Amino acid sequence: MSFHTRLKRRAQRWRSDDAIMFLCGGAVALCLLALAALFALLVDQSRLQFWPEPVYQWETQDGTRITGQIIEESPSSLVISVGHQASDPNSVRRVTRSELVARSRPIDIVRVEHDVLGILYGVWIESAEPAILSVTPEFKVPMQGDAIVRWYFPNQLTIIQSLQIFADNIANFLFFASPDSPSDAGVFPALVGTVVMVLLMTVFVMPLGVLAAIYLHEYAAQGRLTSWIRVAVHNLAAIPSVVYGVFGLGVFVYGLGSEIDSAMYSDSLPSPTFGEPGLLWASLTLALLTLPVVIVATEEGLARVPRSIIEASYALGATRAETLFRLILPLIGPAMMTGLILAIARAAGEVAPLMLVGVVEFAPDLPITTDYPFLRLDQKFMHLGYHIYDLGFQSIDMEATRPRVFATALLLFVIVMVLNTLAVLLRNRLDRKYRHLLE
Amino acid sequence: MTSPIIEIADLSLSYGADEPVLRNVQLTLERESVTAIIGASGSGKSSLLRCINRLVELKPQVRITGDITLDGQSIFAPEIDVTELRQRIGMVFQKPNPFPMSIFENVAYGLRLVGEKSTRVIEQRVEQSLRLAALWDEVKDRLDSQAGILSGGQQQRLVIARAIAVEPEVLLLDEPASSLDPISTLRIEELIYELKSRYTIVVVTHNMQQAARVSDWAAFMHQGSIVEYDNTTALFTNPREVRTEDYITGKFS
Ligand SMILES: Nc1ncnc2c1ncn2[C@@H]1O[C@H](COP(=O)(O)OP(=O)(O)O)[C@@H](O)[C@H]1O
Ligand SMILES: [Mg+2]
Numbered sequence: 001m002s003f004h005t006r007l008k009r010r011a012q013r014w015r016s017d018d019a020i021m022f023l024c025g026g027a028v029a030l031c032l033l034a035l036a037a038l039f040a041l042l043v044d045q046s047r048l049q050f051w052p053e054p055v056y057q058w059e060t061q062d063g064t065r066i067t068g069q070i071i072e073e074s075p076s077s078l079v080i081s082v083g084h085q086a087s088d089p090n091s092v093r094r095v096t097r098s099e100l101v102a103r104s105r106p107i108d109i110v111r112v113e114h115d116v117l118g119i120l121y122g123v124w125i126e127s128a129e130p131a132i133l134s135v136t137p138e139f140k141v142p143m144q145g146d147a148i149v150r151w152y153f154p155n156q157l158t159i160i161q162s163l164q165i166f167a168d169n170i171a172n173f174l175f176f177a178s179p180d181s182p183s184d185a186g187v188f189p190a191l192v193g194t195v196v197m198v199l200l201m202t203v204f205v206m207p208l209g210v211l212a213a214i215y216l217h218e219y220a221a222q223g224r225l226t227s228w229i230r231v232a233v234h235n236l237a238a239i240p241s242v243v244y245g246v247f248g249l250g251v252f253v254y255g256l257g258s259e260i261d262s263a264m265y266s267d268s269l270p271s272p273t274f275g276e277p278g279l280l281w282a283s284l285t286l287a288l289l290t291l292p293v294v295i296v297a298t299e300e301g302l303a304r305v306p307r308s309i310i311e312a313s314y315a316l317g318a319t320r321a322e323t324l325f326r327l328i329l330p331l332i333g334p335a336m337m338t339g340l341i342l343a344i345a346r347a348a349g350e351v352a353p354l355m356l357v358g359v360v361e362f363a364p365d366l367p368i369t370t371d372y373p374f375l376r377l378d379q380k381f382m383h384l385g386y387h388i389y390d391l392g393f394q395s396i397d398m399e400a401t402r403p404r405v406f407a408t409a410l411l412l413f414v415i416v417m418v419l420n421t422l423a424v425l426l427r428n429r430l431d432r433k434y435r436h437l438l439e
Numbered sequence: 440m441t442s443p444i445i446e447i448a449d450l451s452l453s454y455g456a457d458e459p460v461l462r463n464v465q466l467t468l469e470r471e472s473v474t475a476i477i478g479a480s481g482s483g484k485s486s487l488l489r490c491i492n493r494l495v496e497l498k499p500q501v502r503i504t505g506d507i508t509l510d511g512q513s514i515f516a517p518e519i520d521v522t523e524l525r526q527r528i529g530m531v532f533q534k535p536n537p538f539p540m541s542i543f544e545n546v547a548y549g550l551r552l553v554g555e556k557s558t559r560v561i562e563q564r565v566e567q568s569l570r571l572a573a574l575w576d577e578v579k580d581r582l583d584s585q586a587g588i589l590s591g592g593q594q595q596r597l598v599i600a601r602a603i604a605v606e607p608e609v610l611l612l613d614e615p616a617s618s619l620d621p622i623s624t625l626r627i628e629e630l631i632y633e634l635k636s637r638y639t640i641v642v643v644t645h646n647m648q649q650a651a652r653v654s655d656w657a658a659f660m661h662q663g664s665i666v667e668y669d670n671t672t673a674l675f676t677n678p679r680e681v682r683t684e685d686y687i688t689g690k691f692s
Contacts (some may be wrong), residue, residue, distance in 0.1 A: 221499065308536040312598070315494055316549040316605065317526035326548070331539060 004217060039413070045405035048081075049173060052165045055109045055121055055154045057078075059101045065136070066093060066100075067109065067121045083111075083119040086139035091118065105155050113149040117141070173407060185362070187408055192366050193359075193381035197283050198347050200375070204287035206342055207296025210336055214324065216295070217302040230299075237292035245353030248285030253277055253357060258291075279367050281376040282358030286350060290343035297342060300334020302328065335428035341420055348416045351385040359383045362391040383403065384412040444470040444639050445491065450505035452486055454498060460486045462663040463505070468609075468656075473631060473640045475650035475671065478660035481687070484643040485568075487660070488611045491530040491641070493521050507611075526553065529602035533614040535594035537601070542578050545586050547596055549605035551602065564604055570582045571637075572600035573630055575655065588687035592623025599630065603638070611635065612642040628653050647687055651675050 001009075047053070048071060058066045058080075068082035077096045084091060085386040112120045112133060120141065123300040126132040133141045152165065177188040179255070216233075220226045257275040265274070305328055313323040351359075367381040368374055445468040452461040460483045468474050476484050489495035491507060493514060507514050514524055527550070538543050546565040555561055565582075569575040574596040578589070586597055595615060602610060612631070616624040624646075629651045631640060644650050650657055651671060658668040659682075667674060667683045678684045 003642070037523065247451060308498040308532060308534060309538055311497070312532065312536045312538070312601075313548070314497060315492060315525055315530040315532075316601070317524075318552050319522055322552060327538060328550070 004342070009328065010300060028104055042413055043074055044411040046410050047404055049407040050166050050169045052111075052152070052154050052157055052162050052169075054105055055111060057102075057104050057106050057109070058095075060095070060099050061101055062135065067135075068093070068145050069121075081119070083121045083135070084114070084117040087136065088379065107153070107155050109153065109155055110151055111154045112143070112151040113151055114141075114143070115147040122381065133178040133251035139272060140184060187384065187387060187411065189363060190382035190387040191411065191415070192347060192368065192409075193279075193363070194384045194412070196367050196375065197279060197286070197354075197358075197381065197383065198344055198419075200279065201284035201286045201290065201347050202340065202344065205282060205294055206289050206336070209291050209339060209343075210298050213289075213295045213298035213302060214328075217299050218320070218324065218328075233295050235291050237296070240352075241289055241350055242352040242356075243287055244289045245356035247288070248353060252281040252284055257281065261373045272340055274378050276378075277356065277358040278378045279358055279375065279381050282354050282381070285353050285357045286347045288402075289350065290346055290352065293342045293346065294336075294339035297335055297339030298332060301332035301338075304335070305331050315368055334427045341423040341427070344419050348412065349385055351383070351389055354383055354386055359386045361386070361394070384415070388412065440471050443467045444510060446508045447487075447491075448506045448508070450487075450490060450503070452483075452490060452495065452504075453502050455500040460663050461490070464663075464665055466658060466665055468639060468641060470639050471636065472655040473481055473635050473642060474656040476641065476643045476658050477647065477655035477661060477686070479652050480645075482660045483663040484660055485613050488530065488613050488641060488643060491609070491611060492525050494525070494530065495666070496521070497663060514531060514630065522552075524641060526605050527607050528609045528611060529607035530607065530611040531595070531598050531602055531615050533615065534618055535591055535598055536592050537589070540585045540586060542586050542589070543582040546600050546604050553605060566602040567602075568600040568653060571603055571634070572596045573598055573626065573633070580648070590623070592619045595619060595623070595627060596630065599627075599634075603634070607638065609639045609641065612640065614643050614645060617645060622630060632665055633655070653691050659686060661686070676682075 005436050027309060042249070048069065053069050055067060055069055060066065062259060066082060068080040070078060071081050071092065072079040076167060077094060079094045080095065080098075082093050106123075108123050110122060110124055110133065112122070114120055120133060120135055122133040122135040122141070125134045125140065130142045130144055133143055134143060150168070152161070157165070163404055172186060174188045174191070175187045176184060200271060212233075216226060216230060220229075228357060237430060257272065257278075260274040261272055283429075309327065318326070360382065363380050363382050365379070367376050367379060388405055388408050391401050391408060446467040447464055447468075450461055450464040451459050457587060465489060466474075466487075471554060475637040476487065478484050479672070490503065491514075491527075495501050495503070503515070509524070509527065512519070517642075528532075543565055547561050548567050550561050550564055555564075561624060566575060569578065573595060578584075578597075586594065589597060599610075599612075599615070615631075616627045619627065628649060631642060634640060635655075642650075642653065654671045656668070657671040657674040659666045659674065659678075659680075661682055667678060667680045668680070674683065675687060678687065684690075
């Protein structure tokens with residue numbers, strides 16, 4: 001081979017080396033980008049739920065006026081939230097841009113949140129009691145002071161006022177009590193429901209999963225049966241979650257639940273106590289669902305513990321249990337945390353099985369109480385994931401609840417992120433402690 | 440020969456269905472003496488040591504025939520508690536294997552296992568063991584540091600301290616210096632010399648000079664059998680078997 005061709009080949013090799021590197025780096029960049037895009041979308045779409053956006057007035061070609069806030073913009077059309085209208089019960093208008101002639105931002109526009117009518121945009125034509133709001137020249141609404149929840153001039157807000165409204169909106173989004181209208185009510189019960197359910201699930205799944213993993217790795221003879229069991233555990237992770245829901249309904253709710261009822265709550269029969277979907281059964285079902293994740297992660301941790309130190313423990317006269325509790329369990333802390341992270345992430349986002357075993361669209365009572373045992377195990381509860389589904393697809397006025405849907409999704413996203421970050425930090429701390437041994 | 444502490448009689452061992460790894464081993468270990476076991480890799484030295492504290496039973500499907508007695512009693516007898524046996528027979532492995540804990544906790548591990556609760560007693564025994572292992576002066580100011588920060592030689596002495604903290608009668612050292620640098624090796628050898636007055640020591644080594652320096656008795660193993668067992672001077676200066684001579688003069692292996 002001549003010197004020249006050798007040089008050429010060498011250059012080619014390094015070029016393809018670079019190409020592979022860029023390919024891999026590109027994949028990472030794409031993943032990060034997708035995550036950022038998701039977050040940006042959620043934030044952008046839920047902005048209307050929280051931030052006092054300006055109110056515009058459009059003139060249309062046929063001479064009418066549309067007043068409202070933009071929900072969605074595209075090059076060809078607009079979706080506008082127009083509030084309560086006399087002629088048009090639909091509070092959202094979809095218009096093509098070609099219909100619109102001009103847009104203005106009138107300074108005297110008021111946004112009123114009314115007890116009964118909902119949101120109204122208009123101008124005050126009479127500000128003394130009873131005030132009169134003119135929504136359109138034909139539609140004037142007299143208003144009693146106590147029917148007005150809140151009103152402001154959206155186009156005159158200073159930044160301080162905007163921030164105040166923003167804070168108010170966040171508080172309302174979380175805590176607003178609205179016993180008869182679930183789609184306005186604060187999501188706090190759903191938030192608490194999600195967190196309590198996930199934590200309760202953790203209490204069930206961690207001991208079970210860790211013990212099962214320890215049995216498989218430390219006690220079971222490493223024969224064919226054990227490897228089959230291991231394969232079966234891996235397969236459990238692939239079963240669609242709604243199947244777990246059906247299982248939970250059949251076994252926990254109808255089976256176990258009615259047994260408990262006839263044994264302990266026979267006074268209140270035929271109305272069921274544990275014989276219907278509830279918090280306990282939902283947590284147990286999700287515990288089953290996330291069990292394989294915990295087992296697999298724990299087993300991987302066990303496999304990383306060096307045999308040499310386990311032998312050292314036995315050589316000092318430790319029994320198996322002593323070795324397990326004094327040496328192995330502290331060492332696999334990080335692995336167990338990994339299992340926990342994955343389990344929590346999966347459980348917090350699960351919706352389908354929960355619909356069968358305990359979640360309801362509206363349960364303003366929190367699943368926790370101040371009395372022993374502090375949990376309402378038999379009660380149905382709200383869950384953010386299901387709440388999103390319910391708001392987004394079951395409500396009458398889908399366009400109007402859209403910012404709420406996205407805001408709820410954002411909240412769920414943030415919760416899962418926070419839980420995960422906490423667990424990852426904890427795991428890293430544990431990992432640092434033991435790293436020198438496990439390499 | 441004075442009073443034997445361990446007698447190995449006709450001991451054979453196989454892992455599963457494979458060829459036996461130990462064949463009819465006969466060996467008598469003297470109290471408070473150092474016995475060196477030499478032999479090529481794979482000749483079964485580690486396996487023999489692991490039989491003496493029954494650590495070999497952790498491996499699945501081992502088959503052991505023959506007998507080992509400690510102070511005249513069979514270690515395989517049903518009334519023997521294997522954890523007590525292992526407390527009487529300490530072991531140090533080829534690669535330093537401290538626990539991922541503090542230096543203090545490493546040494547205290549065995550004490551806590553036997554149920555020692557008194558902090559004062561534990562502290563006392565930890566210090567005593569570390570002194571005996573010639574490590575105290577190097578670690579006395581950082582007993583709470585992770586054992587992993589110590590050098591290899593220090594780790595090996597820590598592991599020795601850990602083994603002697605429970606006051607065993609016998610110490611099994613499986614190539615204790617083979618992963619260490621010459622200086623650390625020398626210190627381990629000095630340590631073996633020091634410990635001889637208190638413990639019966641069995642040391643496996645690849646290093647002929649080391650065996651000659653530290654031991655009173657020496658056994659040469661070949662393919663699972665003890666070829667020759669004699670006092671160290673005799674074995675190294677005047678071996679009876681040709682195979683022993685070949686091995687110690689380096690003609691073979
Ligand atoms: N766990 C085991 N399973 C099967 N064979 C083993 C096992 N441990 C050691 N052996 C075999 O036993 C023989 C002796 O090994 P070992 O006792 O470690 O010898 P040495 O310590 O003298 O090098 C070797 O042939 C080795 O392959
Ligand atoms: Mg060996």
